[in-house]
Amino acid sequence: MLLFELTYAVPHGWHDDPRATELMTYAMEKYGGLARKYGLEPSDAAAAAFEVMRMRSTRLAEDPWAVTTHAVELSLIYESRAEGLLCSTGQARRSAGTEYHDAERFSDRESEIADYHPAFHFVDNVDEIDEPKHANPDGDPTNAYFALDIAVRFFVELGWLERTARLGLEIIAARLIRCKERPAAYMSLRRDGTGPGALDIDYEAWLTVLAAVLGNQHHDFAGTTKGHGILQRLVSGEHLNDLFQDTELADAIESVAPAITTRGESHV
The missing domain is CATH 1.10.1740 (Rna Polymerase Sigma Factor; Chain: A)
Structure with missing residues (x-):
């Protein structure tokens, strides 16, 4: 034979x-x-x-x-x-038998992500929601692409390297698209050990980043700016200045900025 x-x-x-x-x-x-x-x-x-x-x-x-x-x-x-x-x-x-769908890029659709993805759709309880500091004069949600770029700028202004900030935010945005809901994306990324290594930060710092970007998932913060997170706030019409005026948020992001290292060094 x-x-x-x-x-x-x-x-x-x-x-x-x-x-x-x-x-x-x-x-x-x-x-x-x-x-x-x-x-x-x-x-x-x-x-x-x-x-x-x-x-x-x-x-x-x-x-x-x-x-x-x-x-x-x-x-x-x-x-x-x-x-x-x-x-x-x-x-x-x-992953055979799971419901994971193929990865989808923002550019794969003509519509903006905020228009079709359920992760960016929510109904506020007007009795619990904080009043916005500044109304959006145009009345339109921020484009999802711009929201991500603004979030990167926010991190960079608080001491993050641009490439590190963009990598971290793109990891979170990709998981948000896959999981469809912010709480599910938060729990998935919390269990995933690749995030801290990719950004060269420890686990506690990674949790701080997740809570800042996706919102604090505790039920006490539901419907508040702290519960919405950076991406949801930007898509809903808030601006970069609004984020900086949230001193608690800004201090949290600044406190976990990775130290700038030389090639070959790591602080994880």
Whole structure:
């Protein structure tokens, strides 16, 4: 059988034997349509087939092609899923069966994010909400893109490097889009250990950033500016000056600004 010969009969058979090249060419043709079904290239299918064919269980199977076809399709499914979720294939396999949708960029839609995403939609209890310091003269919500940029400026003015501030806010905004609700995004990011490492801050500082950007999730602050968080406040029409006038918020952001380090240093 060819699989046995390539593995045992010929030294470096998978590397040097012309039949291995022919087999991979055939696999590329055989699984090319399957690869395109999942938005991938025939070469991706051939690579998956190569890995499966070298396994002992495939060589011993009654129908090696059936085993290979099934394994290749699963590999293509998870690879396509991984590209959509912007994660590794292993993470995509572990997330099988979950309701996570593919990553979506702000620019993928013509409408502004505040117009269609439920995370930015809420109904205030007028008996509990704080009166805004300054009304928005135009009466229109701030564009979501501008809201993110303004939030970055707010962090930078309080001692953060621009690239660090933007990275942190984009991590939070991406999770907010995925989770759809601010409380869910807050809890997800609170459990995720990648945020502090990405920003070079400790866990407590990370929680301070989350509470500032997404709002304090305690029910006592529901409907207040402290409960709304920076992004919601900006999208609702507040301005950069309003954030600076919130001295408690400004002091919190300034107190957790990462120290400027030389290359190779870390304070986490």
